[in-house]
Amino acid sequence: MSEPAAASPAHYRLDDLRIDVARQRVVRDDGQVLEVAGLSFRLLHYLLRQGTRVVGFDELIAQVWAPALVSEDTVTQRVRLLRQALGDDGRRARYLRSVRGCGYQLCSPPHPDDDALRVPGVRRRRLVAGAVLALLPVIAAIGWWSWPRPAAQALSPLLQRADYYARIGQRENNARALALYRQRLQEAPDDVQAALGLARAHAARLCLYGGDPADADRAQALAEHVLARQPRLAAAHAALAYAHDCRGEVATALAGYERAVALDPDDDAARASAAYLYARQGRLADALAANLAVHRPEDARFLALQIAADLDLLGYADAAEGRYRRSFQLYPDNVFSNLAWPSFLHRHGRDVEAQVALDEALSRGTDHAGLQLLAAELALQRGDLDAARHAAQRARALKPHASLPATVAWIVGAESRPAAPALRARSAALRTGLAAGADPLDGLDAALLA
Structure with missing residues (x-):
């Protein structure tokens, strides 16, 4: 070697x-x-x-x-x-x-x-000097509100490995990232990047990997701790928004993402997250505009899928299909790529293709409540009640604190159904949440319960 x-x-x-x-x-x-x-x-x-x-x-x-x-x-x-x-x-x-x-x-x-860097020697020195002078006011402005972060901190091997595992986007790697972020904070309690990384990993565990609502509480506490020291730090506002997002508090999360973008117009991840929530609210023009305004698509993890969803909802199914298929092919370890393609096929009545794509997604080791709910729906379509019950039970196990998997489990008979007053109370609570800015798709759950 x-x-x-x-x-x-x-x-x-x-x-x-x-x-x-x-x-x-x-x-x-x-x-x-x-x-x-x-x-x-x-x-x-x-x-x-x-x-x-x-x-x-x-x-x-x-x-x-x-x-x-x-x-x-x-x-x-x-x-x-x-x-x-x-x-x-x-x-x-x-x-x-x-x-x-x-x-x-x-x-x-x-x-x-060399063409990317070709500047005559004297002019290059002047450009560098001019850039440093131009940045001095910015550096001073950052200095007065930033939590102390030594330059060497960015080179911390623990932080590098934690970020590496967090970016992969799989359950076991997110667990590794959590452990490494905690380890980094033990040796450097003031490491802002580690604190925000830990916040995002906790929120991701709830959002993507069937974690506990306490994960969102921990993520919120970490982000708020950073914001108490750095109230204008865009990344901290985005991390706090993600915690609310994973709880389904759409209005609060959206306000946080918008605040992050206002503080840092280059925060493409926050802009793309806001775009996703615009779409959840039915604001499709705002969603598409925000997605197309992303400067660096590689920083917005699910951008191609979000644009595909916007196009699909706006009636451009052919344009959406190519993006969904390409994402499914290119990112076999991406939870949402694995869910989006078979879901698209099912929405457009192509259930045989949807089942094939779903089987492939599950064979890749991806296990997400959304995939299991889709499996239950496809099983019901073909009259296989046992398979529907099995998938609903799996979705329930993956997201035991979520309402919709429980509702589906009751509908297909995978679990005993509560009495009518309990169902009405759950439906009313979901509608109350909608009025307070919760995920609009909770309305579907409320309707099923009713």
């Missing part, structure tokens, strides 16, 4: 591709931005640093995936996803070829992209 001998360039050119390492951005010469992010970009970057050297499986696992232990099949699948994102064909490779029994190799030598 060998390491790159020198510091890697900030910009690369590979054939007709231009790669900006810091921004994780890959652009063709014709201006097309390619969707290469996360592990796919880490893999591409490592290969770029090796030139045209053949890189073996063990080295890739150690350098790209570590400390996670993965199989060669995982590497092969990620290479396939990278090729898809680049528009490459393994049989007629243009960018990345397989070397049988050895590993992978770039098809042509990558070069530093």
Whole structure:
């Protein structure tokens, strides 16, 4: 195994591709931005640093995936996803070829992209000096409200690994991120990034992985603790909004995301989250406008799905279909990609295709209450009551504190149904929540209960 001998360039050119390492951005010469992010970009970057050297499986696992232990099949699948994102064909490779029994190799030598940095020497020094002088007022403004955060803190290996696991988007990796964020806060209690990372991971555990409502309480407490010291920190407002979002408090969450964007117009993740909630409220024009205003699509994790949903609701089903299908193909470890494609097919009456897509999503190891509720609905459509009950029970186990899985379980007979007064009381509570700004889809649950 060998390491790159020198510091890697900030910009690369590979054939007709231009790669900006810091921004994780890959652009063709014709201006097309390619969707290469996360592990796919880490893999591409490592290969770029090796030139045209053949890189073996063990080295890739150690350098790209570590400390996670993965199989060669995982590497092969990620290479396939990278090729898809680049528009490459393994049989007629243009960018990345397989070397049988050895590993992978770039098809042509990558070069530093000097055009991205070409400025005459004297002018470059003046530009740098001018930029520093221009930033001094900003640095001073940040300094007076920022919680102390030493420069070395950003290099904390614990924080880097926690962020890495949190970005992957799987239950076990979110659990690893939680543990690492806590460990980082034990050694550096004032680490704002760790506190907000821990807040987001707690909220994600509730939203995505069947966590407890106490996770949202913990996320809210962490975000509010940071805001008490840094009331104008956009990331803290976004983290607090996410805690409310995961509780279904849509109006409060939306106000928080909007506040984050107002404080930091470059906060694309908060802008995309606001767009998602606009759509939940039926504000489709606002949702589409906000999604299209995202500056860096790679920072908005589910942007393609959100645009697809907006297009679908506006009646552009063909345009939505391509985006849903592509996301399902490119992101097999993404919970929402796995849920969105079969749900789209079901909404459009293509239940046979929907079942095939759902089976594939479940085979990928994704288990989410939404997938199980869809499984229950498809089972009812084909008259398989036993399968519907099994899926409803699984959804209930995954989100034991949520109302809709319980309602579906009662409807299909997976659990004994409460007496009518209890059902009416639950329905009334949901309607009260709607009036207070809860998730509008709670209205569906209230109607089913009634």
